[in-house]
Amino acid sequence: MHEEAQFSSAEEQLVYLQALIEAEDHSGLYHALADKESADLARWLESFPANQRHQIWLAVPDSQLGEVLAEVAEDIRTEYMTDMSVADVTEIVKGLDAQEVAEVLDVVEDHLKTEVYESLDEIIRSQVEVLQAYDEDTVGRYMDPETVNVKQGVSLEAVQRFVRIHKLLDDESQEIMVTDKDKHLLGTITLIDLVKQNQDALVDEFMYKAFTLNDNMKVSEAASVLRARELYFAPVTNVEGVLVGQLNIADIIEITQDDSDMTLKHMSGVSDEEELFSPILQSAKSRGIWLGINLATAFLAAAVIGQFEAVLEQVVALAVLMPVVASMGGIAGSQTLTVVIRGMALGQIAGNNRVWLFNKELWVGLTNGVIWALVVGLISHLWFGDPKISLVISIAILVNMTLANLAGIAIPLMLKKLKIDPALSGAVILTTVTDVAGFLSFLGLATLIILH
């Protein structure tokens, strides 16, 4: 107990493993990985580049290979499973639950899958088939198809005996389901009540209508609902109210985390698959797409500047100040974009509050626009001493910052209407808008006011 309490940090554990790998101390590694949780082993595999990862992989105890593969990031799972024989995969899926089997089999080839299916325990196989029949991002795909079901009219004591005789609860069981003869869900009873309440009472008395998820609901929506309600688990029913499984919070935590990760990655132009230890070429390739898109928009901005060569030739100070206008618009817009995308994820943007939000962003944009227009105008005056330049940049800052705030809300709303993930392309489109508008307003005004 005390050893566990003296928790050594994730970083310290990593450094220890690194030393073993460097020394190629295989037996040391073998000991370091013995008696560890599969989740930890998976995390360590993810914390090494491919060439060192293999030493860790070889030291994973055979009995945990399956659980570790089910747990680890998809690219690593694929890497290790691609060359496996039917016999290897069959060995690995032994003892896994249906969710884990489905996860593991997702990356193997179809002909192999059929053979492995046949080796599975009949109950697990039918559960795996249930899971795989659902679309990838639905609750049905992520749920645990195994539940403990009892009928109405039995006593708590009888339920306890039933559970004990059939050894029914597994590690993830949270509540007992009460169903009718056609498996329609009538209610659930918590383990807490099962233990705490008078044992002669009937389940009817303590069952309650738990918050229930539909099997075809999007899993990210389910995750945010459960999170908001602080629920540990929810029964899952199909459209006819028939119980098909349960969704546990442990599955959802991963999804929640994934969702926030995605938003962060998408907004910075990093693809879903890239991890810290992805190989060089894979990283270069996955980032290349975003660099290409960015290049196109950068040249669009350059083309706008190109229209104003005449004024730039005469007043070189404009070239010096030009990036300031674009940059202030860019930051103002991305502040709004971030707040709006978060609000969308929480389901807070709907109906007529859009009008209020546009109005808010307009006024925030104008307020900050006026303030920073004055500051920038003053600095420019001190620098170049030309009132026309100061006037031009002040107006351009005000226009671009106000427009940036409005674009920061308009762009994600439009993308959502078009069913495009606003985090994915919102930042790129926004930067294009603020760059183009910044250069256009600044150099356009300069042409009007200074050149004529």
Place this chain on the structure above:
Amino acid sequence: MHEEAQFSSAEEQLVYLQALIEAEDHSGLYHALADKESADLARWLESFPANQRHQIWLAVPDSQLGEVLAEVAEDIRTEYMTDMSVADVTEIVKGLDAQEVAEVLDVVEDHLKTEVYESLDEIIRSQVEVLQAYDEDTVGRYMDPETVNVKQGVSLEAVQRFVRIHKLLDDESQEIMVTDKDKHLLGTITLIDLVKQNQDALVDEFMYKAFTLNDNMKVSEAASVLRARELYFAPVTNVEGVLVGQLNIADIIEITQDDSDMTLKHMSGVSDEEELFSPILQSAKSRGIWLGINLATAFLAAAVIGQFEAVLEQVVALAVLMPVVASMGGIAGSQTLTVVIRGMALGQIAGNNRVWLFNKELWVGLTNGVIWALVVGLISHLWFGDPKISLVISIAILVNMTLANLAGIAIPLMLKKLKIDPALSGAVILTTVTDVAGFLSFLGLATLIILH
């Protein structure tokens, strides 16, 4: 049950509430909010601007005011609690558990606090005092101080009877703690085993050494450890191994979510406090700080450009292409920064893997740098037909993108050493580096190659 299963989306519920507020239909609102979870009520309060929020607040059932206040975002809690009398607060904290009381009392004034303390049930009061003695970001502050404890050597049946007689388990109980006479934690037993196993067996047989958290550990670190291990809960002990409470996953989900939110906000220059429905002036003010910092760095970049007025006056095409160099560096750098900050949050960066990561980023930067240098050089040649300009921009792109990738890992590592949150200032520093390096390399090379 079926009603619950026909889940109406968060957006639909909001639109319904908006209609009631617009019609000032107070009794409609009152009905809409009756029999709802406090977590939902809190979420709705957060989904309206201040002037409309008040109508929702008035319709919250009196019995749920305390739970809703404990649940809602801190600025809203402060807003409603600032003017409350001792009597109001005393009424509100009735029936709350220690964690909720601590949360609510955090925002009231000290003299009020003492009076409210005296009104509390003695057990709750001592628990609140335990919680408030911990630092704000520690496990001790977030834990549930109430646990169910039994001694070694008793049978499962005896534990069940003990729980039943004293009505000991609450909604959040996960496991039963086994302690010695000095409350040192010896192990825990799950409710699942308590129900499932032979009732004559002793707790000793089924207790296990659960993963235990230290009360002074940082709560964000605890959250990431529990998440990685997919644990629903963990006992919390102090440095002497004495059981002081338990940490439940529901508390941690919130923290996890908060952490990802923070990273996203910080990287976009949005302050922690800003929410979608923050008032205009508050939003303008909180964003203003970041706009100011950005302005300083933008003028730094402008100052760099200002050093090269001579070459810009002669070759106006440089002014046109200049933003392309800065923009490509900016994207390349922020891709690296995002991957590195995520890896840090997962505890994946430690020891000698930093060398590997620098090496990786160098090669990713060089690879993408060469490719995009050629592309940009070609486009520039087609546009301006000047081989010198194409050469200059190609070299500048290669230099800036490679440097950007290295800065993307060096900056967060340095900030972490300085104990500064890398998400908070990483993006601003990075953009400064890529802008300055971009303009410097591009215009500097142009001066050398074209002007001389």
